[in-house]
Amino acid sequence: MPVVSVSMPAELIDRIDALADEHDYTGRSEVVREGARTLLSEFDDDRLEDRQLAGIVSVLYDFGTQSIEHRVTEIRHEHEEVIVSNDHSHVDDYCLDLFVLEGDLESISTFVGTLRTIEDVGTVDYSLIPIDSVGSLQDV
Numbered sequence: 303m304p305v306v307s308v309s310m311p312a313e314l315i316d317r318i319d320a321l322a323d324e325h326d327y328t329g330r331s332e333v334v335r336e337g338a339r340t341l342l343s344e345f346d347d348d349r350l351e352d353r354q355l356a357g358i359v360s361v362l363y364d365f366g367t368q369s370i371e372h373r374v375t376e377i378r379h380e381h382e383e384v385i386v387s388n389d390h391s392h393v394d395d396y397c398l399d400l401f402v403l404e405g406d407l408e409s410i411s412t413f414v415g416t417l418r419t420i421e422d423v424g425t426v427d428y429s430l431i432p433i434d435s436v437g438s439l440q441d442v
């Protein structure tokens with residue numbers, strides 16, 4: 303298979319190597335391949351295609367990092383068609399932006415993907431549910 307050269311912080315490489323050791327991967331290449339497959343499959347979910355979705359997205363980053371806060375605000379404005387509400391809180395030494403979303407898979411995945419491109423952002427997590435499935439738990 304082709305070999306690619308990827309630049310990443312030394313700390314991330316150390317964590318990949320530690321994960322490879324702890325979980326008996328053949329090496330960092332196998333970890334990176336699996337990580338790439340996981341990321342690619344993340345939004346490739348047939349259950350969510352062509353359905354209106356409700357979503358929650360959390361963005362966590364170091365307190366007072368103005369470049370990140372500014373970029374989050376820009377992205378919020380660029381994607382306001384999917385954002386129902388947004389809240390900015392402080393948890394320990396971190397800023398936590400919470401977004402409630404409504405939209406299709408493509409628009410929500412574009413929003414999440416754009417947030418993940420922010421340099422030095424801590425974590426970007428999300429949860430999605432098809433709106434037409436809400437209430438089906440009551441029928442069980």
Ligand SMILES: [Zn+2]
Pocket residue numbers: 365366390391392396397398
């Ligand atoms: Zn803040």
